[in-house]
Amino acid sequence: MSGLPTAKRILVVEDDQDMRNGLRLRLQSEHYTVSVAPDAVSAVSAAQRERPDLILVDIGLPGGDGFLVMQRLSALQPLAGIPVFVITARSEPENLERARALGAQGFFRKPINNRELMSAVRRVIG
């Protein structure tokens, strides 16, 4: 638990603007540097540009879902090691399995329990 500003950067990929802004607010309040992307394509270019320490990705995205984003990232060498948390409003258990299979280190269903999310973020990137 660091109260000091950190250099840790988080990329939030979420198409719903309210959710995107709300998550940014939450993470910034914990002193992370947050960048956002509203779809799969801009998510990959933002990741290449920002080189975040963690990516939160929504599954339901326009122009290719969150799984596609994960596949793209793992195919790009410098980005492949970046930890990814999956967020979804969907309840199908298959999604969880698929996210795990693609290497997601966290899985959060909406509405997100803030306490759980923050402890997970701290565990992964400090």
Add this chain to the structure above:
Amino acid sequence: MSRASILVVEDNPQTRKLLRVTLEGAGHAVREAESAQIALELIASDTPRLVLLDLVLPDMDGVELLRRVRGRPGGDTIPVLAISGMRARLEEVAGLHDEFTDTLLKPVTTSRLLEQVRSILAPPAGATPAPGRGISVLLVDDDPLQRKLLAIHLADAGFRVIEAGDGRQALEQARHATPDVVLSDVLMPDMDGFRLCRLVREDEVLRDTPVVLLSSAYTEADDAKLALKVGASAILVRTPEPAGIVRVLLDSLRAPRPMVGREGMPTAEYAARVRRQLDRHLERNAELSQRVALLEAEITMLAGTTEAIARGAPTEHVLGELLHRCMDAVGAASGAWYADGADGLRLVDEIVAGDDGHPAPPRSLRGHESAIGEALAAGAPGAFDRSSDPGPGRRLLELTGLGSLIFSPIQMRGERLGALSIGWTGDRLDGAWMPFIEAMAGQFAQAMELSRAVLALATTERNYRLAFEGSPAGAFIASADAAFVAVNPALAGILGHGSADAVIASLPCVCDMFADRARGAGFVARAREEGLATGEFELLRPGGEVRWVLAGLRAMRGPDGRILHLEGTVLDVTERRQAAELARREALQGEQLRIRDQFLSQVSHELRTPLAAIHLYAGIVNDGLAGPLVDEQRQHLETVLRNAVELSAMIDDLLEVTRAGTGALVIRPEPLQLDELVGHAVRTLRAAAAARRIAIAVRIAPGLPDVDADAARTGQVLVNLLENAIKFTPSGGEITVSADADPGTAGMVRVSVADTGCGIDAGEVPRVFDYLYQGASAGSLSRKGFGIGLHLCRDLVSRQGGNIWVESVPGRGSVFSFTIPTHQPAAGREREAA
């Protein structure tokens, strides 16, 4: 006389033979043709004097054949006599008067045939028109047939014929009216020809009348000498050809008056000659009777074969009977017939004259099959007697003690079917038997072939019958006008009738099978027109039950194109149709469910997204990120957050129960440790419980076996029960989660969640697991959601083979319990299955 012959064109062998014998008996040379083609060939090789033409021939119409004959060079002068059994047909062709010379109706009588032939041929080509004109001849013969025949011939030659049946009558007649010449048979009862001649010579009036003697059998020099002595002009043998007799008669009239011996009747010589004539006659009679025996044997064979065909019975006993007849006819001592098998000849039947049932009597050919096979190796009949060259035949004679033997292969179209052997005790073989034995072998061949064919036909018929009777498909045969002829049991079953006979009796027409008779009639009409019709039909059973059938109908036509009968098949496709309909409905339902599932999933997603935003921002505000809050504000925001979470859980429940109902929810059991499962669920809710100051205790029985369960679904049940317990347990209460072996059912583990809550009224207990059930006491403490949670629990538990129930004491608490099967190692499960 001309040697040109009469050509008999007739395909029926009996009629042909009859015509030939009759014509030959009248002295005509005859050639035979069984078809128009052969007739044309014979006419081309030698122009006949006359053609007898059957109007119905296998290869050509009689009228057409006549045209061809007429079309040949010189063919227009050949007389052609049309023969037919149909008067109308004869009258019709008689209209073609230029074409046919005359017509003759069957059955043909001898006299009518000869008369007509004579009238057509007279005067015979090259003969003096009537050499006997003006001459009277006294014809003496005791045989009325011979006398009649000769009388006709003589009349033809122009003679005036007076007939007498014996010598005495002849003398009387001659004394009454003196004939120019006497023609007498030699052998007659009471008074023979020699004596008659002598008496004529001694008669005052008749003494100069020439007498010609006619022997039916035989003449020798001594006969001629005696004839001369008794004053006969000549003695000659009766022949079918009358021209010789006419010539001798004419010669006798021109000759000088015959000498009459003075010494009277030469008694000793006369007696000797008469005896000799009688002997010869007897010999001839014996020959004739033998021929009769042979013919009789042939007829027996034909009759036997015919009978065998009619009865479809094996012909072996028929052939045995024939062998017997055959042996009788030829006076044989032994006879046997053999059939060819895989290992050569096999003795089928043997008859040994005087056989008293001894297994291998003397003269038996039993056991010598291979030697017989050897003797027949050349494929031709063989005859052996004691004078034959050494070889298999001679060896067999020695082995059997027989004097002579004839073997003949029984063959058909070059294939040997068996063999026939006939043996005699006499040392010298009568060569005359050879053709007879061969003919017999031919008859055997026909019979064996027929027997084979009949057997093959019977087998085919039996197979067909079996197939028809035993077929699981309905089958029937109907007449050309669609009346049932035969119905198999399967069809009777499909139609709902007790038996095939009941179908035939109650349904007059094939189309009556179908509920829509008009459609059925159209179906029959289509089969009749196009040869084949198929269709799916509804039929109504007598009890009113409706069945669906696939029916096929084929029209079977004869060579002339007429419909002989109809053959049909009927398949009951009711079940198939029902299954197809069900599958169609299921597919439709499946598709509808899939769409509903997809829709609900989408709805839940869409509902959850704004809910997540509400929850997120309420949290942000509540955590003071948007500025400091007073306590009351914070409390209200917490209520917002709690309700957002509750709403989210309700959306989950709704989706889950829908998925369970449509089968989209999949259970994947795996071996699990219960303490882990329980521990995880308790950890998930410990915070929520702690917030209400509720303690959760866990008691797992030691040594509890693993269970076969879906971790996620079983965890879901536990969480649900715990959430309910927390919801209904007042602050400071206690929840106990326990797991032990189910005392009620072996092989099951029981998991219970006990609370110290308000409990459930006894009346509500049976209904708490019902879908959409909400307790009557709801509302005071908390919402109960859609009434889905417990219903979903029951569904998840029962899908894993377990059971769920509740025991409750109002005011003291409830115990929710469910069971899960314990894990069975693979081997154990197999043993159980076995």
